[in-house]
Amino acid sequence: MIQAKAYAAQSPTTDLAPWDFERRAIGPHDVQINIAYCGVCHSDLHQIKNDWFPGIFPMVPGHEIVGTITKTGSHVKKFTEGQLAGVGCMVDSCRECENCKADLEQYCEKGSIGTYNGRGKDGLPTYGGYSNNIVVHEDFALHISEKLSLAAVAPLLCAGITTYSPLKYWKVGKGHKLAVLGLGGLGHMAVKFAVAFGAEVTVLSTSANKEEAAKALGAHHFVVTKDAAQVATVKSNFDFILDTVSAAHDMNMYVSLLKTNGVHICVGAPSTPHSINVFGLLGGRKSVAGSGIGGIAETQEMLDYCAEHNIVSDIEVIAIKDITASYARMEKGDVRYRFVIDMATL
Ligand code: NAP
Ligand code: ZN
Numbered sequence: 605m606i607q608a609k610a611y612a613a614q615s616p617t618t619d620l621a622p623w624d625f626e627r628r629a630i631g632p633h634d635v636q637i638n639i640a641y642c643g644v645c646h647s648d649l650h651q652i653k654n655d656w657f658p659g660i661f662p663m664v665p666g667h668e669i670v671g672t673i674t675k676t677g678s679h680v681k682k683f684t685e686g687q688l689a690g691v692g693c694m695v696d697s698c699r700e701c702e703n704c705k706a707d708l709e710q711y712c713e714k715g716s717i718g719t720y721n722g723r724g725k726d727g728l729p730t731y732g733g734y735s736n737n738i739v740v741h742e743d744f745a746l747h748i749s750e751k752l753s754l755a756a757v758a759p760l761l762c763a764g765i766t767t768y769s770p771l772k773y774w775k776v777g778k779g780h781k782l783a784v785l786g787l788g789g790l791g792h793m794a795v796k797f798a799v800a801f802g803a804e805v806t807v808l809s810t811s812a813n814k815e816e817a818a819k820a821l822g823a824h825h826f827v828v829t830k831d832a833a834q835v836a837t838v839k840s841n842f843d844f845i846l847d848t849v850s851a852a853h854d855m856n857m858y859v860s861l862l863k864t865n866g867v868h869i870c871v872g873a874p875s876t877p878h879s880i881n882v883f884g885l886l887g888g889r890k891s892v893a894g895s896g897i898g899g900i901a902e903t904q905e906m907l908d909y910c911a912e913h914n915i916v917s918d919i920e921v922i923a924i925k926d927i928t929a930s931y932a933r934m935e936k937g938d939v940r941y942r943f944v945i946d947m948a949t950l
Contacts (some may be wrong), residue, residue, distance in 0.1 A: 605625040605627065605628065605629055606627045606628070606629060606630070606737065606739060607624070607626060608624070608625055608626065608627050608731070608735050608736060608737050608738075609622070609623075609624055609735065609950055610622075610624075610664040610731065610734055610735035610736070611623065611664065611734045611852065611927060611950070612625075612662040612663060612664045612731075612734075612736075613652040613661060613662065613663045613665070613760070613878065614661060614662050615661050616652060616653055616654040616659065616661070618735070619636045619651070619727060619928045620665075620927050620928060621860040622950075623624050623662055623664070625662075625664075625706055625731065626694065627638050627731065627737065627738065627739045628676055628726065628728070628739055629725075629739075630676075630677050630739055631677050631741075632677040632678045632680075632855055633677050633679050633680060633741050633742050633743070634676075634677045634680070634739050634740060634741055634742065634846070635673050635675065635676050635677065635680055635683050635689065635739070635740060635742050635745055636673070636675040636676075636737055636738070636739050637669070637671040637672065637673055637674065637691065637737060637739075637740065637745065638671045638672050638673075638674045638734055638736065638737055638799070639670070639671040639735060639736055639737060639738060639740050639947045640670055640671040640672065640754055640755075640896075640946075640947055640948070641669075641670050641671070641754060641755045641758045641944050641945065641946060641947060641949060642666040642668055642669050642670075642732075642733035642734055642735075642944070642945045643666075643668025643758040643759040643761065643763065643785075643917070643919075643942055643943070643944050643945075644666075644668075644757060644789075644922075644927070644930060644931075644934065644942065644943040644944065644945060645667060645668060645759075645760065645762050645763065645789060646789065646790075646934060647667070647693075647762070647788060647873070648665035648666065648667075648732075648831060649934060649935065650850070650873065650875065651663065651665060651720075651721050652665055655660075655875040656873070656875055659721050660721055660722075660723070660945065662703045663720060663721055663731075664720055664731035664732050664733075664734050664735055665720055665721075665732050665733075665734055666719070666720060666732035666733030666734040666735065666945075667691070667692055667693040667719040667720065667732055667733060667761065667762050668692070668733065668758045668759050668760075668761040668762045668763070668942075668944075669690060669692075669719070669732070669733035669738060669758065670688065670689070670690045670748055670754050670757055670761070671688070671689065671690075671737075671738075671947075672686060672687070672688060672689070673685050673686065673687045673689050673745075673769060674690075674720070674737070676742075677742075678911040681742070682742045682743070682745070682747075683742055683747075685710075686785065687745065687747070688748035688750060688754065689744070689745045689747065689748060690745065690746040690747075690758070690761050691696065691719060691738060691740050691744065691745055691761065691928065692719070692746065692761035692762055692765060692897065692903055693718060693719055693762050693897045694709060694716040694717060694718065694719060694742065694744060694745075694897070694900075695708070695717050695718070695719050695722075695724070695730055695740050695744050695762075696716070696717040696724065696725060696741055696744060697709035697710075697712035697714070697715075697716040697717060698712050698713065698714040701713035701714060701744065703774060707899040707901040707902065708799050708899045709746070709899050709900055710896050710897045710898060710899055711896065717730060718730060719738075720732030720733075720894060722827075724812045725935065726797070734924065734927070734931045734945060734947075734950075735947075735950075736947060736950055737763070738748075739887065740774055743900065744900060744913070745834045746761070746900070746904055746907055747901055747904065747907070748907065749907070749908070749910075749911035751911050751914075752910065752911055752914070752916050753916055755919055755921055755944045755946070756766050756917050756918075756919050757907070757910070757917075758915035758917070758919075758944050759793070759917035759919065760793070760906065760907060760910055760915075760916070761788060761903070762897065763789040763790045763793045763917060763942060764793050764797075764906055764907075764917065765897050765898035765902065765903045765906050766790055766793075766871050766895070766896070766897050766898065767790050767791075767793045767794035767797055767846065767871065768793075768797050768898065768899035768902070768906040768909070769895055769897065769902055770846060770869045770871060770893075770895035771794070771797050771798055771803075771846070772902070773895065774844060774867060774869065775810075775850075776798060776843075776844055776928075777801040777802045777803055777805050778801075778802035778803070779785040779802075780803045780804065780843045780844060781803070781806070781842045781843050781844075781863075782803040782804070782805050782806070782838070782839060782842065782843065782844045782845075782846060782847065783802045783805075783806045783807070783808050783827075783838070783841075783844070783845045783846070783861065784798065784799045784805060784806070784807050784808065784823070784845075784846050785808045785829075785840045785845055785846065785847040785848060785849055786809065786810075786847070786848040786849040786850070786872060787807050787809045787817075787818055787874075787941070788850070788875075788934075788937060788939065788941060789812070789893065789917070789939070789941050789942040790846040790848035790871060790872070791807070791938075791941070792821055792917070792918060792941035792942075793844075793917060793941075794846050794848060795807060795818065795819060795821045795822055795823050796822060796836045797914055797915070799822035799823070800822075800915065801912055804824050804825075805822065805823045805824050805825070806823065806825040806826065806827060806838065806841075806842070807823045807826050807827070808822065808827050808829050808838075808845070808858070808861075809826065809827070809828060809829065810828070810829055810830055810937070811828075811937055812828045812830075812831075814826075815828075817940060821918075825838075826880050829857075835857070838861050839860060839861060839885045839910045840860070840861070840862070840863055840864075840888070841845070841861055841862075841863065842861055842862050842863060842866055842912060843862075843863055843865075843866055843867070843871065844862075844866065844867050844868075844869065845858055845861065845862060845866070845867075845868045846869050847868060847869060847870045847871065847872050847873055847934050848872045849872040849874065850872050850873070850874060851874050852874050852876045852878075853874070854866070855878045855879065855880050855892070856880065856881045856884050857878075859880070859884045859885065859890055860884060860891070862888065862890050863888070864888040864889060864890070865888070865889050865890070866888065866890050866891075867890070867891045867892075867893055868890070868891070868892045868893070869893050869894070869895055870892065870893065870894045870895075871894070871895055871896075873889070878892075880892060898941060917941065917942045917944075918940060918941045918942065918943045919941075919943070920942070920943055920944070921943075921944050921945075921946050922943050922944070922945055922946070922949070923945075923946060923949035924945050924946075924949050924950050925949065930943045
């Protein structure tokens with residue numbers, strides 16, 4: 605077994621605190637990664653609070669992991685010791701179903717295995733990246749370019765791929781008007797990618813004070829969604845809305861901002877169901893869709909795209925002891941735009 609140090613939540617109502625545990629010994633196809641940085645995703649907060657479903661405790665969150673390979677199993681071909689590597693939201697899948705075979709492991713029919721708050725094929729709980737190391741099958745580890753700031757690459761492993769994948773799937777680009785709803789960790793990456801792909805990008809935000817920063821990210825327009833007069837200027841305006849909002853919100857109002865045939869793509873995952881008036885959809889052949897992270901091949905494609913185009917996340921590096929305070933700031937939308945934990949502070 606491999607000794608690991610981490611910050612864990614012992615229950616949905618306790619703050620994260622130091623916790624020592626053991627990870628599985630390295631199998632022939634496993635790599636061990638010494639974790640340098642881990643991004644802080646709103647999904648971490650949802651899961652330690654049992655927002656979505658009863659979690660597995662103790663829980664070590666973290667699925668935006670970057671670091672250095674320190675050991676490789678005897679059959680590992682993809683990595684050598686000393687190389688940079690990343691791990692995102694999944695650490696395994698059935699590998700046999702139609703979706704797994706189509707490089708869509710995130711939609712594995714048997715359920716992909718989460719990096720934390722899941723159970724591995726050995727039946728044991730998985731533990732995430734708020735930790736000094738991780739052991740993972742080489743197929744679910746990603747290559748990371750040496751060219752970019754390692755801390756700023758970490759959020760690409762979830763916030764990056766979760767926004768890249770739907771933009772690619774719906775072929776968002778030149779000639780499209782896209783609204784990014786919510787300017788947080790996912791939202792700011794959505795702006796960067798959509799601008800890079802040539803779309804005309806509007807940020808729809810509840811925070812009037814984010815306008816300047818949104819434009820600095822490349823957004824062409826900014827609409828404060830609490831201001832009815834501003835919202836009225838973008839009625840029936842968008843081909844796509846990429847919805848990254850983490851809390852309940854009025855879908856019917858946003859759907860009214862789509863053009864005929866427009867698509868409202870949900871990536872944000874509030875804990876309560878949306879209520880949608882079907883007349884708002886059939887009156888313009890509109891769709892509401894969802895998209896979950898991305899497959900391993902597409903995640904590598906996104907990381908390579910970012911290395912080529914010099915795209916990283918805008919981050920605030922924190923010490924792990926400040927995680928609870930950082931969650932409180934994230935809940936208030938007070939993060940520009942991703943906290944990343946420096947794991948040397950563990
Ligand atoms: P985040 O950094 O906290 O950003 C969420 C943003 O949503 C906030 O900055 C805020 O932006 C807006 N917002 C928050 N509460 C709102 C409300 N009540 N009404 C309207 N807007 C509100 O969170 P994140 O890490 O980007 O994650 C966003 C969501 O995506 C979470 O639910 C997360 O679990 C989910 N997620 C899904 C996937 C997937 O595979 N689909 C992957 C990762 C994360 P403004 O200040 O601009 O309004
Ligand atoms: Zn995430």
